[in-house]
Amino acid sequence: MANLYYRYNPQTCQYERIYPSGKKFIRRAGIYLLLALISALPITYWYLQKFSSxxxxxxxxxxxxxxxxxxxxxxxxxxxxxxxxxxxxxxxxxxxxxxxxxxxxxxxxxxxxxxxxxxxxxxxxxxxxxxxxxxxxxxxxxxxxxxxxxxxxxxxxxxxxxKRATRPAILPLHNKDMIRLHTTFGNRFHPLLRIWRDHRGLDMTAPKGAPVFATGDGVVSRADYSETYGLVIYINHGYGYETRYAHLLKYELKLGQEVKRGQLVGYVGTTGQSDAYHLHYEVLHNGTQVNPIYFFQRDLDHKEYQKLVEHPRYQAPVE
Ligand SMILES: [Zn+2]
CATH class of the missing domain: 1.20.58 (Methane Monooxygenase Hydroxylase; Chain G, domain 1)
Structure with missing residues (x-):
């Protein structure tokens, strides 16, 4: 505790406090400050060690x-x-x-x-x-x-x-007759109807009258004329598979007839909704159209087949 100094004043008969001079006060304050700093150092160090910023x-x-x-x-x-x-x-x-x-x-x-x-x-x-x-x-x-x-x-x-004879596995046209295989499975702009439409088959441009062949063994399940398909043949191959051959000029099969893979179905035409001689070919599995390019293994060697399957249009069909 700081020392306090008093002096007796005979006039007032009282002890009066004596305050240190300015110099003394500063010196004393300095000492206190120094002491305070010295004692604060270890506390600060401990604090910094214990608590981070x-x-x-x-x-x-x-x-x-x-x-x-x-x-x-x-x-x-x-x-x-x-x-x-x-x-x-x-x-x-x-x-x-x-x-x-x-x-x-x-x-x-x-x-x-x-x-x-x-x-x-x-x-x-x-x-x-x-x-x-x-x-x-x-x-x-x-x-x-x-x-x-x-x-x-x-x-x-x-x-x-x-290898199973009933499976669609060949091209429905002779390779030499196929002028162009349109990679058009998917959504595309219909040239006649002028609308975007889901196209669920492959179009193969070929000369008028080019022979069309059954792609697997089966039974003819439809042979007639439709407004869309024109003259059309459906073949049921069993195991849930069906193929369709549309826009034919003429067909050579009868409803219910048994057919072998490679047998003549009819001839390329442009009947029904069609604006040029071509075969519209579909493969269906359990009633749904699937992409026919996966069903040509017997006709194409591995390289040709891979080229077709990996065609950029199949990655993202736009037409
Ligand atoms: Zn078509």
Whole structure:
């Protein structure tokens, strides 16, 4: 406690307080201030050690959020791995076996997984993030392998199915007669009706009277004239398949007649809603039109077939 000084005043008969001079006051205040600062130092140090700045606290919170999100991402990658694993197993032990294909070796499934993209080199200081990216790269590679395997499976399945005589599997025209195959399955502008319409078949431009052939064994389920199709033949192939041959000049089959793949159906015409000699060909499965380009395997070699199937128009039919 600070010392207080008093002096007796005989005139007032009282003790009166004596205040220090200005200099003394400043010196004393300085000493107090110094003492206060010295004692505050350890407290400040302790405080700084224990509590971080606001910015640090914000960053710590952000870090926490990022870390939680990252953990969720890792869990999802794990799940994707596990699902793909089941898929790969089913592929090897069921689908590939079913179609007499060898299971894919582990070396194929694992091959080609290199380092991660160079632009991500900056993440080297964060092993957890780097590890996550590497696992994603591996996942991408395995998906790619699986997709290739399914391509192979679908090709093999197509070939095996096309061996079944009833399946539509050839071109309905001689290749030499086909002036142009219009890649027009899907929505397109109808040249006569002048409207956009879903076109559910393939148009094949050919000379007048070019022969049209049945694309698989079956029974004629319709042989007449319709306003839209003109002279038309439907063939029921069983197993849910049907083919239609429209705008014919003349047909050579009767309702209920049994036909063989490659048998003459009729001749190319332009009857019904048509503005040029062409064959409108449809393939239906369970009553719904499907794209006929998937049913030419017997006539086209693998390269030709792939070229047709991968035609950009089929990726996004616009016409
Ligand atoms: Zn058409």
């Amino acid at each position: 606001l910015e640090e606290q914000y960053l710590q919170q952000q870090n926490q959020v990022l870390s939680e999100n990252w953990n969720e991402l890792e869990t999802e990658i794990d799940e994707a791995y596990s699902r793909l694993g089941h898929f790969a197993q089913k592929d090897d032990n069921y689908y590939r076996m079913l179609l007499d294909l060898q299971p894919l070796s582990a070396s194929i499934r694992e091959a080609g997984v290199g380092g991660i993209d160079r632009k991500l080199d900056g993440i080297n200081d964060f092993p957890k993030v780097r590890d996550g990216y590497e696992r994603l790269e591996k996942l991408k590679h395995q998906i790619q392998v699986e997709m290739q395997s399914f391509e192979e499976l679908s090709l093999k399945a197509d070939i095996q199915l096309s």
